[in-house]
Amino acid sequence: MKPEKIRNLTDVELRHQEHELADQLFKLKFQLNMGQTESLKKIRGLRKDIARVKTIMREQEAANHKTERR
Secondary structure (H helix, E strand, C coil), X not given: CCHHHXXXXXXXXXXXXXXXXXXXXXXXXXXXHHCCCCCXXXXXXXXXXXXXXXXHHHHHHHHHHHHHHC
């Protein structure tokens, strides 16, 4: 998922996206442990997407906090 696309999402959509990605990651890890899949590349990609979403959420929170102080 590209950062530009993530930045266009609202707060609620960001939280939902984070939850969806975390759920997908959980399912893939479970499948990996059960020996049903070997998609390490997909797991890495999901982890990076979750990190991107969290980073952008934090950036938006910081920007909102900064504007509230003024």
